[in-house]
Amino acid sequence: LTICCPNETILLLTESSVVKSVTNLVPVARYLHKFDVREQNVSDLRAGIGTIVDQLAYINSGEHWARTKTGLVINYRYICLCTGGAAKLFSTGENELNTRIIGIRDTDSVLELQRRLASAKDVLILGNGGIASELAHELHDVNVHWVIKDAHISATFVDPGAAEFFQLAKRETDQTVTTKPATAIKRMRYSELLPRAEQEEQKQSRRGAALGPDWHRTYDLGGGVADTASRDMPKIYYNSHIERVEQVTTGEALSISLKHDDGSVQRLNCDFIVSATGVQPRHDYETDKPLQLAADGGIKVDEMMNTNLCDVYAAGDVCTAGWPNGTHWFQMRLWTQARQMGAMAGRSMAAVHEGETVYQDFCFELFGHVTQLFGFPVVLLGRFNGQDLGRDYELLVRCTRNKEYIKFVLHQGRLRGAILIGDTDLAETCENLILNGTDLTPYGDDILNPDIDIEDYFD
Numbered sequence: 001l002t003i004c005c006p007n008e009t010i011l012l013l014t015e016s017s018v019v020k021s022v023t024n025l026v027p028v029a030r031y032l033h034k035f036d037v038r039e040q041n042v043s044d045l046r047a048g049i050g051t052i053v054d055q056l057a058y059i060n061s062g063e064h065w066a067r068t069k070t071g072l073v074i075n076y077r078y079i080c081l082c083t084g085g086a087a088k089l090f091s092t093g094e095n096e097l098n099t100r101i102i103g104i105r106d107t108d109s110v111l112e113l114q115r116r117l118a119s120a121k122d123v124l125i126l127g128n129g130g131i132a133s134e135l136a137h138e139l140h141d142v143n144v145h146w147v148i149k150d151a152h153i154s155a156t157f158v159d160p161g162a163a164e165f166f167q168l169a170k171r172e173t174d175q176t177v178t179t180k181p182a183t184a185i186k187r188m189r190y191s192e193l194l195p196r197a198e199q200e201e202q203k204q205s206r207r208g209a210a211l212g213p214d215w216h217r218t219y220d221l222g223g224g225v226a227d228t229a230s231r232d233m234p235k236i237y238y239n240s241h242i243e244r245v246e247q248v249t250t251g252e253a254l255s256i257s258l259k260h261d262d263g264s265v266q267r268l269n270c271d272f273i274v275s276a277t278g279v280q281p282r283h284d285y286e287t288d289k290p291l292q293l294a295a296d297g298g299i300k301v302d303e304m305m306n307t308n309l310c311d312v313y314a315a316g317d318v319c320t321a322g323w324p325n326g327t328h329w330f331q332m333r334l335w336t337q338a339r340q341m342g343a344m345a346g347r348s349m350a351a352v353h354e355g356e357t358v359y360q361d362f363c364f365e366l367f368g369h370v371t372q373l374f375g376f377p378v379v380l381l382g383r384f385n386g387q388d389l390g391r392d393y394e395l396l397v398r399c400t401r402n403k404e405y406i407k408f409v410l411h412q413g414r415l416r417g418a419i420l421i422g423d424t425d426l427a428e429t430c431e432n433l434i435l436n437g438t439d440l441t442p443y444g445d446d447i448l449n450p451d452i453d454i455e456d457y458f459d
């Protein structure tokens with residue numbers, strides 16, 4: 001907004017004085033970027049943005065004003081809701097036992113994880129997505145029990161072949177605990193700027209922006225078991241779910257009963273559970289007219305990031321894409337998409353303000369995500385796991401043990417998705433092949449022949 005409307009008043013209302021921004025933005029392909037996320041104090045934000053540290057409590061969209069939790073009333077012309085999400089936690093239904101279940105969302109939740117890890121011998125990770133995969137890779141000096149519903153690890157991101165690649169690499173490459181930078185636990189959270197009175201209150205709801213990429217590089221996630229230096233893969237319980245959680249009568253541990261899909265039951269003990277079981281959109285404020293929500297609880301937005309309320313926009317984890325998904329795009333609650341949606345909302349608000357027309361950004365034509373899993377660079381493109389392609393697709397895989405894993409998803413001879421693990425330099429080629437719909441049938445398996453440089457060939 002500051003770029004599109006440099007002369008307008010722009011106010012950032014945020015419940016925490018720590019805000020996150022993208023830094024070190026590096027293009028990986030035409031529409032793909034990798035970046036770091038840094039925390040900074042809201043007072044250090046660029047000129048042109050006013051800031052108020054307070055919580056949004058109410059929006060009167062008819063009269064264009066909002067009220068904060070401390071009673072401040074703010075008149076606005078346009079408002080964009082970027083209030084993110086909260087960890088969706090597994091619950092035992094018993095409050096006492098639920099105190100032994102934690103989620104990971106923001107800086108404070110990681111500090112809580114560290115606190116519990118310090119004396120833990122056994123920790124259970126529940127879930128098979130981004131956070132669980134990162135914890136499985138980063139936790140050390142503690143017995144990790146990884147409970148997943150699927151037949152392979154990291155199922156929200158990769159297929160069984162890539163999962164096997166990661167597990168082999170973890171076993172075979174030197175995974176001794178790489179000592180973290182000597183710095184003590186780097187408190188990534190500045191001391192709040194709030195008056196003392198509110199500091200107490202703030203402690204109750206100390207929330208902040210979700211952690212985003214590289215969070216685990218800044219924290220030592222070591223447990224309380226004598227230094228077992230190695231970073232073996234956790235003990236994995238496939239096709240399983242938690243059936244019962246009880247307090248072990250003698251002592252502190254939890255007794256967990258797992259039920260496997262084949263009907264068998266297994267028991268284990270742990271000190272606490274990390275529920276890495278997804279995100280629920282967070283909009284704990286009232287509005288004069290009801291916000292239209294999607295089935296997953298997100299605020300429904302159109303391709304211009306409009307909600308159903310006049311001049312009210314939404315972007316990031318709090319919203320759900322309400323427009324017909326492109327052939328190669330679908331929503332995933334990621335920093336990658338939060339950043340793209342925020343930029344789209346800003347351009348959309350500015351266009352309305354200036355009486356101009358703006359079109360949906362091209363980035364919503366193709367799903368792209370750059371990340372790291374188990375220490376490998378990973379690029380996910382298009383329908384990388386055959387999402388919504390039914391059974392009517394074929395896979396072409398090239399794998400070099402502990403070096404690279406490349407999977408092409410081909411539908412009627414055309415590339416529809418790709419998983420690129422390792423330094424493959426194929427991201428831009430795959431972007432083009434997906435977007436151009438090039439018929440690859442004539443090339444057969446040669447398309448992944450390591451002796452043929454397809455980057456040059458299709459350049």
Ligand SMILES: Cc1cc2nc3c(=O)[nH]c(=O)nc-3n(C[C@H](O)[C@H](O)[C@H](O)COP(=O)(O)OP(=O)(O)OC[C@H]3O[C@@H](n4cnc5c(N)ncnc54)[C@H](O)[C@@H]3O)c2cc1C
Nearest residue numbers: 015055056083084209210212213316317333334335336338
């Ligand atoms: C552990 C973890 C690791 C992740 N790793 C990655 C990764 O490697 N790559 C990736 O692409 N994505 C990753 N993600 C996902 C990514 O962090 C989120 O998709 C992204 O942060 C969403 O951005 P957002 O701005 O929509 O929401 P958030 O980052 O959650 O920010 C929402 C902000 O709104 C504030 N807020 C909420 N309610 C109110 C209110 N009523 N009034 C005022 N302020 C309010 C919150 O305090 C927060 O500052 C990770 C998430 C987690 C939890």
Ligand SMILES: NC(=O)C1=CN([C@@H]2O[C@H](COP(=O)(O)OP(=O)(O)OC[C@H]3O[C@@H](n4cnc5c(N)ncnc54)[C@H](OP(=O)(O)O)[C@@H]3O)[C@@H](O)[C@H]2O)C=CC1
Nearest residue numbers: 090127128129130131132156276277278279333334371372
């Ligand atoms: N490297 C990256 O890009 C990272 C991205 N993130 C993002 O941050 C957000 C939060 O991460 P995360 O919490 O891992 O969410 P994810 O959506 O990545 O994973 C949630 C996992 O929990 C499973 N699950 C959900 N409910 C239950 C349950 N009751 N019992 C057992 N398993 C359950 C899901 O299975 P199912 O899918 O079958 O429902 C899925 O495997 C996500 O949007 C994620 O994409 C987080 C970390 C790293």
